[in-house]
Amino acid sequence: METILQVRDLSISFTQYDRGTRRRELPVIRRLSLTVEAGQVVAVVGSSGSGKSLLAHGILGILPYNSRMEGEIRYRGQPLTPRRAEKLRGREIVLVPQGVTYLDPLMQVGPQLRMGRRDARARGESRRVLERYGLGPETERRYPFELSGGMARRVLIAAAAMQSPRLLIADEPTPGLDARAAGRILGHFRELAQEGAGVLLITHDLALALTVAHQVAVFYAGETVEVASAADFPAGRLRHPYTRALWNALPQNGFTPMPGAQPGPGEEGTGCPFAPRCPRRGPECAEEIPLRPLAGGLVRCLRPEGGDGL
Amino acid sequence: MKHRLLFTGKKLIRMLLLLLGVSLAAFLLMSASPLDPLQTNVGQAALGTMSQEQIDRLEDYWGVNDPPLQRYLGWLGDFVRGDMGTSLLYRQPVTQVIGQRLQNSLWLMAFAWLFSGLLGLALGLLAGANRGGLGDRIIRGYCLLVSSTPTFWLALVLLMVFAVWLKVLPAGLAVPVGVDAASVTLADRVRHAILPALTLSITGVPNIALHTREKLIDILESDYVLFARARGERPAAILLRHGLRNVALPAITLQFAAISEIFGGSVLVEQVFSYPGLGQTAVNAGLGSDLPLLLGITVVSAAIVFCGNLIADLLYGVVDPRIRRGAARA
Ligand SMILES: Nc1ncnc2c1ncn2[C@@H]1O[C@H](COP(=O)(O)OP(=O)(O)OP(=O)(O)O)[C@@H](O)[C@H]1O
Ligand SMILES: [Mg+2]
Numbered sequence: 001m002e003t004i005l006q007v008r009d010l011s012i013s014f015t016q017y018d019r020g021t022r023r024r025e026l027p028v029i030r031r032l033s034l035t036v037e038a039g040q041v042v043a044v045v046g047s048s049g050s051g052k053s054l055l056a057h058g059i060l061g062i063l064p065y066n067s068r069m070e071g072e073i074r075y076r077g078q079p080l081t082p083r084r085a086e087k088l089r090g091r092e093i094v095l096v097p098q099g100v101t102y103l104d105p106l107m108q109v110g111p112q113l114r115m116g117r118r119d120a121r122a123r124g125e126s127r128r129v130l131e132r133y134g135l136g137p138e139t140e141r142r143y144p145f146e147l148s149g150g151m152a153r154r155v156l157i158a159a160a161a162m163q164s165p166r167l168l169i170a171d172e173p174t175p176g177l178d179a180r181a182a183g184r185i186l187g188h189f190r191e192l193a194q195e196g197a198g199v200l201l202i203t204h205d206l207a208l209a210l211t212v213a214h215q216v217a218v219f220y221a222g223e224t225v226e227v228a229s230a231a232d233f234p235a236g237r238l239r240h241p242y243t244r245a246l247w248n249a250l251p252q253n254g255f256t257p258m259p260g261a262q263p264g265p266g267e268e269g270t271g272c273p274f275a276p277r278c279p280r281r282g283p284e285c286a287e288e289i290p291l292r293p294l295a296g297g298l299v300r301c302l303r304p305e306g307g308d309g310l
Numbered sequence: 311m312k313h314r315l316l317f318t319g320k321k322l323i324r325m326l327l328l329l330l331g332v333s334l335a336a337f338l339l340m341s342a343s344p345l346d347p348l349q350t351n352v353g354q355a356a357l358g359t360m361s362q363e364q365i366d367r368l369e370d371y372w373g374v375n376d377p378p379l380q381r382y383l384g385w386l387g388d389f390v391r392g393d394m395g396t397s398l399l400y401r402q403p404v405t406q407v408i409g410q411r412l413q414n415s416l417w418l419m420a421f422a423w424l425f426s427g428l429l430g431l432a433l434g435l436l437a438g439a440n441r442g443g444l445g446d447r448i449i450r451g452y453c454l455l456v457s458s459t460p461t462f463w464l465a466l467v468l469l470m471v472f473a474v475w476l477k478v479l480p481a482g483l484a485v486p487v488g489v490d491a492a493s494v495t496l497a498d499r500v501r502h503a504i505l506p507a508l509t510l511s512i513t514g515v516p517n518i519a520l521h522t523r524e525k526l527i528d529i530l531e532s533d534y535v536l537f538a539r540a541r542g543e544r545p546a547a548i549l550l551r552h553g554l555r556n557v558a559l560p561a562i563t564l565q566f567a568a569i570s571e572i573f574g575g576s577v578l579v580e581q582v583f584s585y586p587g588l589g590q591t592a593v594n595a596g597l598g599s600d601l602p603l604l605l606g607i608t609v610v611s612a613a614i615v616f617c618g619n620l621i622a623d624l625l626y627g628v629v630d631p632r633i634r635r636g637a638a639r640a
Contacts, residue, residue, distance in 0.1 A: 062539045064531065065441075090542020102537035106555050106631060115543060116551060143631045159541065 004167050004198030005036040010071035012054050028054055028265045029222040033291055036198035041189055043201045043209030046219030047262055052202045053098055056169045060095055061085030094165035098172045100152040103144040110140030113159055129158045149176035157185055168192055169200045186212040206246050218243045221263050221273040224291060227298040239299035242274045325616045329609055336608040340601055341378045385605060395602030404606040415587030419572050421507045426514030427565045434522025439549055441527055453516035461575055465509045465582035472505060479505055482584035506583045510575050518564050525560045529553055559630055566622035570615045
């Protein structure tokens with residue numbers, strides 16, 4: 001099977017100036033790795049502020065002005081250079097962005113979907129794609145401020161569906177949608193994958209991710225801490241204590257809350273960023289910890305679950 | 311529609327209150343002025359040779375002895391009836407003086423307003439689109455240089471270069487000296503207006519350019535431009551499709567706010583070029599204690615500036631779908 005996307009040891013940092021002229025590098029994503037195979041839906045799960053949107057923007061090569069990206073991104077076997085990303089985005093690599101603010105507030109939905117094309121074919125396409133997500137033709141003449149949250153969400157997804165992606169990156173595509181609409185959209189992602197595309201589904205919602213994804217990459221404070229197959233979760237084959245804690249926090253698993261909070265950018269010390277909240281931590285957790293294979297997945301932990309004696 | 315009318319009505323009432331305030335303020339300032347109208351306009355020497363009776367008559371003419379409140383109310387009463395009084399200096403109805411001067415100034419100001427608006431917009435867009443690049447730095451440097459240059463100084467430099475050294479343009483006035491009014495051509499008038507208009511235009515550019523640049527940079531950093539890039543729109547297309555569209559609203563505000571600056575600038579520029587426009591007349595009226603004329607000019611210019619803002623607000627309602635559609639549904 002073809003590997004669509006491979007991200008290895010990706011770091012993204014911002015250059016900031018605190019008080020006056022002192023320059024500071026603020027690392028937001030560190031040592032992030034993940035792989036998306038053709039035909040797969042890979043979910044990226046992490047809490048708010050863990051760098052999920054930035055990962056999406058980094059892959060597309062649309063990070064802001066004051067940011068820096070290091071590491072390796074390969075798309076279909078070839079390095080995804082900024083020039084290549086520029087050629088591919090909107091064609092083969094398509095983004096479903098996180099919110100309504102990604103629509104031009106002064107432009108009607110129709111022209112926005114058609115991106116300047118005026119021909120009858122483009123009109124037909126935009127109408128069809130809106131219809132597919134349950135939006136009538138009158139939606140074309142609406143401005144973003146006239147859309148409800150759920151409608152705006154569907155317009156964003158329609159914009160992605162106008163193009164025929166080989167890699168779809170969806171950044172929190174379902175909030176604001178009722179269960180049926182959300183299910184339809186996730187079903188559509190699965191169909192895309194069945195047709196041979198790769199789908200990267202970004203979400204903070206582990207339960208949602210597990211309903212559709214084949215693989216789940218868990219993020220914590222800008223690092224990949226675990227990559228597991230979706231089947232590992234119900235089977236209890238989890239590796240990282242954070243993944244375990246996320247799983248236990250789900251309503252159907254007892255709603256066990258996790259104490260403490262994720263460190264913000266620049267607040268992580270050395271070693272494992274989860275250590276301060278980790279029930280299994282030991283003195284060695286203050287060192288650099290590699291991402292290593294374990295029981296068919298990957299984990300960045302020196303004392304993983306089910307790994308005693310490793 | 312009803313909403314729009316209500317909005318316009320409210321604005322007009324605000325304008326009337328504002329004009330009242332402005333005229334009162336101008337009047338109080340004039341009353342507090344240390345300039346003695348007789349001394350300034352008649353002259354110390356001439357006053358010395360006059361009889362008390364003559365002096366009393368002059369004092370009556372310049373309104374020195376009436377209590378201020380009575381004078382203001384008198385002026386206001388006439389004004390409401392459409393009579394702005396008679397200019398003491400020009401011995402003509404104020405409406406006539408203002409009409410004539412405004413005609414001279416209006417072309418000058420309209421040209422400077424349009425030219426500085428368009429050039430400022432173009433430079434601002436150019437700089438914002440190439441943020442950090444050579445073009446941006448040149449444009450920013452130019453804007454900072456011009457905005458830190460006093461207007462009168464710039465006027466003098468242009469005067470020196472074009473009128474004194476190159477001798478291609480006249481140094482002042484609105485028409486050639488020693489030519490009777492009938493034989494003054496349009497070309498003559500244009501030639502005389504070029505230098506003042508140019509000065510006024512140049513000083514108006516930086517404000518608009520720098521603000522436009524900021525707005526465009528904000529827009530280019532917005533989520534929707536990010537998404538446009540993610541969808542493979544080219545930078546030029548993004549600038550045309552999203553940049554211009556979103557810069558239009560702040561540009562309207564800037565452009566109409568610039569009217570007041572053009573008015574302010576015209577006072578200095580017309581002074582330097584001895585251009586007989588409204589600005590120069592305002593200076594004369596102020597220094598010559600010509601109360602009716604000064605009040606007239608103040609009210610007229612305030613009204614023009616206010617109308618500019620009103621037009622901007624109304625245009626906003628046309629251009630911004632959030633107001634247009636929002637109002638239509640309300
Ligand atoms: N332009 C920027 N300059 C500095 N820091 C930034 C910038 N953009 C994002 N960040 C920081 O990067 C971190 C990750 O942001 P990101 O938007 O990727 O989070 P996220 O995981 O998508 O969160 P959410 O689930 O809330 O969308 C945040 O802590 C944010 O403060
Ligand atoms: Mg996000």
